[in-house]
Each structure stands twice: as C-alpha cells, then as structure tokens.
Amino acid sequence: MARSLDGLILAPVADQAPGQVGTRTRFTYHEQDGGIWAEYAGGDVVRGHLVGTREGDRLDFRYVQLKTDGTTASGHCVSAVVELPDGRVRLEETWEWESQPGSGTSVVEQVTGQAP
Template structure:
C-alpha cells in the first residue's frame, strides 16, 4: 500500500469536459484510519469538500462544491492511487455528478512543497 494522503496537496492535471476543477484547484487531503477527507478551492470552485474511505490504494468518496456562479453540486468518485516515476503520488479518478448530468475521468497529482 502506498503512503498516507494526510497533509498532502494535489492539483488536477487538466479540466474534464463535465467537470469544474482545473489545474488552479488545490485539494488539501487528510487521512486517518481509513477515513479520507479534503477541502478544495481554486479555478471555478469557490469552496469544496470531499469525504470518504480508503481501502488499500483505492479511495471512494462523495464531494460537494460551490462554484463561482453560486451553484452547489455534488457527486461521487472512486480513485486509484499510484506513484509517479518522480516519486509523487497520483489519483486516477472516475466520477459522476449526483446533482446534475455529467460524468468523467480525471487525475490529480501531488504538489511538492516549495523550496525555501
């Protein structure tokens, strides 16, 4: 099993056709005893939260967010955690809105802390 997501920051690789998160969105992950949650913001997303569980290298969660137009939406996602050649972590995601039409796949990759 790959390391904990706790304290890591991720950013999307690209914007999915039916999605609202984009490379300017930042996900701040926490993990404890198989529970996973994150707050996220940036790009079209003013405020977002996700909460779910991790079993091995699979993370399943629900998400809810507020966009710049003042609309709220939510959905579900299952992600597979892998390690990139440079050592960072990546989540390959399969998601679907539950509050509106749309589904897709996307990926977020770990951002390394800035060097001082």
C-alpha cells in the same frame, strides 16, 4: 499500499469543463484510520469538500462544491492511488455527478515542490 495522503496537496493535471475543477484548483487531503477527507478551492470552485474511505490503494468518496456562479454540485468518485517514479502521488479518478447529469475521468497529482 501507497503512502498516506495526509497533508498532501494535489492538483488536476488538466482542466475539466468550465465551472468545474481545473488546474488552478488545489486539494488538501487528510487521512486517518481508513477515512479520507479534503478541502478544495481554486478556479471556478469557491469551496469544496470531499469525504470517504480508503481501502488499500482505492478511495471511495462523495464531494460537494460551491462554484463562483453561486451554484452547488455534488457527486461520487472512485480513485486509484498511484505512486509516481519521482515519489509523488497520483489519483486516477472516475467520477459521476449526483446533482446533475455527467460523468468522466480525471487525474490529480501531488503538487511539485512538496516533500515526498
């Protein structure tokens, strides 16, 4: 199992569609006793929260966010936790909106300069 996500800051490696999470978004993760949660903001997202569970290297969580245009959105995501050769953490994500049509994949990685 990859190391704990607690206290790590992760960011997307590529922009998604406009109005969604992008490279300027930062996620601050927390983990305790099989539970995971994070706060996120940046880019088109004013404030977002996710909450879910971790079993081994698999995360399963729901997310909700407030965007700069005043709208909200929510969805479901399953992520694989991968440890990169340089010791940083990567999450390979498959997500789907629950509040609107759409689904996809994304990758977030631990921000460079953070201690492994």
